[in-house]
Amino acid sequence: MPLIQWDETMAVGMEELDEQHMELIDLINEVYEAIQRHDEPMMSRILEKTRNYSDAHFETEEAILRSYGYPKTEEHGEQHRTFTAKLDEFKRNMHTTANLSQVFIFLSRWLSNHIMNEDREFIPWLPETNDEGA
Numbered sequence: 342m343p344l345i346q347w348d349e350t351m352a353v354g355m356e357e358l359d360e361q362h363m364e365l366i367d368l369i370n371e372v373y374e375a376i377q378r379h380d381e382p383m384m385s386r387i388l389e390k391t392r393n394y395s396d397a398h399f400e401t402e403e404a405i406l407r408s409y410g411y412p413k414t415e416e417h418g419e420q421h422r423t424f425t426a427k428l429d430e431f432k433r434n435m436h437t438t439a440n441l442s443q444v445f446i447f448l449s450r451w452l453s454n455h456i457m458n459e460d461r462e463f464i465p466w467l468p469e470t471n472d473e474g475a
């Protein structure tokens with residue numbers, strides 16, 4: 342069973358970003374699965390993938406925010422850096438006895454809260470993308 346599930350409450354209304362958020366959620370769910378299975382090679386592989394994917398996603402998102410003049414772009418970017426730092430901490434401690442689930446809980450909570458609260462805050466700055474009909 343997936344840990345996090347994307348739903349409309351996470352939608353920012355821009356297809357490119359919504360799809361990337363779904364992919365990130367999938368990756369976090371895969372990390373969760375690897376932890377449950379105590380599968381370190383899988384964990385390591387997925388974490389690497391998550392690091393690369395989140396780097397690319399944050400870069401894309403920040404470039405979009407900058408291009409539409411979102412006033413909190415810098416601050417928003419700093420929040421992304423928090424996730425990256427925690428992800429690296431997780432990767433570093435993966436093979437030790439450190440409390441992995443605690444770090445992982447931070448990552449999964451961070452992601453859903455960030456999308457639902459921080460990302461949705463920039464919706465008014467995005468161009469109208471109402472493709473759902475009235």
Ligand SMILES: [Fe+2]
Nearest residue numbers: 402455459460
């Ligand atoms: Fe974001």
